[in-house]
Amino acid sequence: MAMTLGYWDISGLGHAIRLLLEYIDSNYEEKEYTVGDCNDYDRSHWLNEKFKLGWTFPLLYLIDGAHKITQSNSILCYIALKHSMCEWTEMEKIRIDILENQVMDTCMDLVMLCYNPDFEKLKPQYLEGLPDKMRLFSQFLGKRPWFAGDKIKGEKDGYTGLKRISAYIKSSHFLSRPIYTKQAMWGNK
Numbered sequence: 171m172a173m174t175l176g177y178w179d180i181s182g183l184g185h186a187i188r189l190l191l192e193y194i195d196s197n198y199e200e201k202e203y204t205v206g207d208c209n210d211y212d213r214s215h216w217l218n219e220k221f222k223l224g225w226t227f228p229l230l231y232l233i234d235g236a237h238k239i240t241q242s243n244s245i246l247c248y249i250a251l252k253h254s255m256c257e258w259t260e261m262e263k264i265r266i267d268i269l270e271n272q273v274m275d276t277c278m279d280l281v282m283l284c285y286n287p288d289f290e291k292l293k294p295q296y297l298e299g300l301p302d303k304m305r306l307f308s309q310f311l312g313k314r315p316w317f318a319g320d321k322i323k324g325e326k327d328g329y330t331g332l333k334r335i336s337a338y339i340k341s342s343h344f345l346s347r348p349i350y351t352k353q354a355m356w357g358n359k
């Protein structure tokens with residue numbers, strides 16, 4: 171049975187999950203929720219379902235048979251675990267945990283800026299600090315080909331999944347924009 175990924179009709183936190191689902195060649199469907207166009211950005215399309223699903227944790231969710239999972243990073247872990255992509259050494263596991271949290275912090279910095287009504291005022295300071303933030307990722311990567319280890323997991327040759335991601339990015343169902351919902355000051359188109 172196909173898995174269902176439920177999320178706003180945006181790239182946002184769904185982006186990495188969609189790429190992973192494509193990477194593993196998963197049979198999945200998407201349930202997209204839309205924010206209203208009016209000034210009050212009506213979220214009832216989602217909120218009308220939210221409390222009928224059996225949990226009240228935030229959007230997004232993945233339903234896989236009897237399993238219902240929320241929290242984007244937990245969803246990534248669930249998919250990776252299910253597809254035997256988690257045979258890490260201790261050092262790889264440590265690096266993944268660090269990176270997972272660092273990436274989320276970096277994403278949230280941008281979210282806080284983009285949903286802030288003072289976006290234009292705050293933008294120069296954000297941009298000024300960005301190269302230093304990116305440099306930290308570069309330092310963390312060092313001379314490794316990948317952030318965690320030497321190989322990508324879950325693939326015999328390592329690259330078939332990447333080719334699938336490449337094909338997905340070129341396909342009509344790839345959702346690159348909008349990054350954020352309509353309330354955002356930037357990335358909302």
Ligand SMILES: N[C@@H](CCC(=O)N[C@@H](CS)C(=O)NCC(=O)O)C(=O)O
Nearest residue numbers: 182183227228229230240241242243
């Ligand atoms: N930590 C959560 C954050 C989820 C979250 O912030 N969801 C936002 C969209 S990105 C939302 O609109 N939630 C609405 C809701 O759950 O009612 C995750 O990573 O999944």
